[in-house]
Amino acid sequence: MMAYLWIITRRGRWQALFVTLCLFKLSAVAAQARYSVPEEQAKGSFVGNIARDLGLDVTRLISGKARIIIKGNQQYVDLNRDKGTLIIKEQIDREELCGKTTPCSFSFELILENPIQLYRVTVEVIDINDNSPSFPKDEINLKIVESAAAGTRFSLVSADDPDVGINDIQKYILKPSDNFKLEVKSNVHGGNFIEMVLQTPLNREKEETHDLVLIASDGGEPHRSGTLRIHITVLDANDNAPVCSQPVYKAEVKENSPAGTVVTTVRATDADKGVNGEVTYSIPHLAKEAEKLFEVNVETGEVKVAGNLDFERSNVYQLNIQASDHGGHSDTCNLIIQIIDENDNVPTIQLMSFSNSISEDSPPGKTIAVINVDDEDSDGNGVVKCSINSDIPFKIESSLTGYYTIVTEDYLDRESIPEYNITITVSDQGSPPLTSSKNINVKVSDVNDSPPRFDQSEYSKTLPENNSPGFSVFTLSASDADWGQNARVSYFLEEKEINGAAVSSFVSVNSENGVIHAVRSFDYEQMKSFEFNVTARDAGSPPLSSIVTVKILIQDLNDNPPQVLYPVQTGGSLVAEMVPRSADVGYLVTKVVAVDVDSGQNAWLSYKLQKATDRALFEVGLQNGEIRTIRQVTDKDAVKQRLTVIVEDNGQPSRSATVIVNVAVADSFPEVLSEFTDFTQDKEYNDNLTFYLVLALAVVSFLFITCLVVIISVKIYRWRQSRILYHSNLPVIPYYPPRYSDTLGTGTLQHVYNYEVCRTTDSRKSDCKLGRAGSQNVLIMDPSSTGTMQRIQSEKSILDEPHSPLEVRCNLQSIYLFYLFAG
Helix, strand or coil: CEEEEEEEEECCEEEEEEEEECCCCCCCCCCEEEEEEECCCCCCCEEECHHHHCCCCHHHHHHCCCEEEECCCCCCEEEECCCCEEEECCCCCHHHHHCCCCCEEEEEEEEECCCCEEEEEEEEEECCCCCCCECCCCEEEEEEECCCCCCCEEEECCCECCCCHHHCEEEEEEECCCCEEEEEEECCCCCEEEEEEECCCCCCCCCCEEEEEEEEEECCCCCCEEEEEEEEEEECCCCCCCEECCCEEEEEEECCCCCCCEEEECCEECCCCHHHHCCEEEEEECCHHHCCCEEECCCCCEEEECCCCCCCCCCEEEEEEEEECCCCCEEEEEEEEEEECCCCCCCEEEEEEECCEEECCCCCCCEEEEEEEECCCCHHHHCEEEEECCCCCEEEEECCCCEEEEEECCCCCCCCCCEEEEEEEEEECCCCCCEEEEEEEEEEECCCCCCCEECCCEEEEEEECCCCCCCEEEECCEECCCCHHHHCEEEEECCCEECCEEHHHCEEECCCCCEEEECCCCCCCCCCEEEEEEEEEECCCCCCEEEEEEEEEEECCCCCCCEEEECCCCCCCEEEEEECCCCCCCCEEEECEEECCCCHHHHCEEEEEEEECCCCCEEECCCCCEEEECCCCCCCCCCEEEEEEEEEECCCCCCEEEEEEEEEECCCHHHHHHHHHHHHHHCCCCHHHHHHHHHHHHHHHHHHHHHHHHHHHHHHHHHHHHHHHHCCCCCCCCCCCCCCCCCCCCCCCCCCCCEEEECCCCHHHCEEEECCCCCCCEEEECCCHHHHHHHHHHCCHHHHCCCCHHHHHHHHHHHHHHHHHHC
């Protein structure tokens, strides 16, 4: 923080002002500093400690020959190397430097050498109230007809104050204000448009002239003001005043247009006749900067260029053109002139620092030159593009705005090219563009340090699986910028293990030409990818080498057909899915599940119905393999349905697998049993199936004989206990096992039961308890089931014989147990 004092002289009296100002706020942008200083500071005034703010030692400023680079001819700030400070070299007038532009600042560069360092410093010039508002003229004369109606407006010239901000003009005051009032309007492009409005009609006979004072006051401390005397002459009545055809005219004109170029024509009409109807045009109040640039034809209203227009000085002008008749009536037209920029400034190149020799082992990014380019045009005409010739291993980079550095882009080789001619070209974006160029010469000093280099930082190659051993995968390529033996490159495979095996058992590399061969055949399902390193070594002494990583990707081929997981195709028994006849449309019968060990689209499976007993009854989901009914099941539909589903993958060519699904359409078990007996007869049995059927028949026969022996033994035991029962007066009620008869209406008998037998010493209290069967959807039918049903019916004769109630009860239990085991 720094407090500074400045002194302002006004009207021969000195006044002291103390203002606290914040200085030395460094920007967060690298290599930049920013300071603030009030204008009109005396020579030698302190600006800032540049060494401290940039983090530099004073010794560095001295050893680096620090100096300031200023654009233009005026240097406002100087550098004190011994103290590391910036001081005022020439008194700064903010109004001369920036005019009305705010904020006002100028920039310069601080450059140090050995090594080259470049810093940008921006100094903002703070305005002080050192200028008073002033009018172009001290006095103006107006002629106003006495018949002018209240509300008639008269355009007045606005004052000008070179200061900005609060020090600029803040208000206007008109005195006296008996007949007129003042209205101040802001223009579109800045500034004020002042009009004097008649409030009460004038009377020439009572008062022939009026003297007014227009005061313009700024907002500085102390306030400054300027005055304009207005002398009004009241004329006799003139009924009609001129009227502009447009209140605001807009026009465009190119800069550097020759004098006499017509900008536009302002037109006004007066309804009066004769002398009172003649309209003349004038620019009564013209700003100082446009005073010699434009003129208007008094009779035609044609506005022409009178001076040299420069877009870089000002790009817009506003003229108030007054149309008046001879009777004192007038109207004001506002003309806004937009200056169009032309590409009339050639870009310039200035070489700030340059090293004409560079070692060939210099790393990329080594700076060899710093240049400054500039274009005084604006917008696209002032946008400069800097480039160098592309056939050299150098590139140009932008550091600060308008500054470029030329750096090495790659390693240099003196044996190949001992020197380089660099052409620096700058061009703007104007139409047509303007260009300029500069040539510099750089010599390369010799160092032998060029290793082989691969054309890629990493190689990746796809190899189809099932390849033949010795297959040529691809060729590595490395180049060496050296000459002779130093440029002879050999290739070597680096040893490593891949899945426990040496990399040489997978691939080999030709040491002369870099061709990589596959040693073995690869299987994608076992290995999807692997990588290894290859070394390129030159024949120099000592040899230089480089390593590159090679990644081999195994490409999957469609070499595996789909595998059906469900339903399982067994050879001993038939698997059938139950579908009740009451099933609705969309009833899920079953789902075919399959997998494919391939990957990608080779593993995308689709399901299609190849054959079916009734194609109008079932459909298969293409993507999910679900088998559903596509219509209502009717009594006419066959009980046994056989569906052949084909599963295909999406490979090229595709592979497939088929599965047979048996479906039973029935509501009762006997119906299913009788139909599936025929089902088994239709199958083509092989030798293994016949073996299992014979084995099943032997087991059932053994169980039948065992059950028969058990029944006879039980009957004998019951007969011995029958006397005890007959002596008892309690009634004997036959007990039937649960679910002995089907009550669900489906006709399907449950075939898996858990049972429990509870006995007491008293036969009357004996009881058999059988558990409920577990529900199942899949019905498994054995070919020997027909014989089982016959044996069950042969046992019915036992019930036909006369027995006691106890015997009948036990016989029923025995037959039921036999059915469970046999079925």
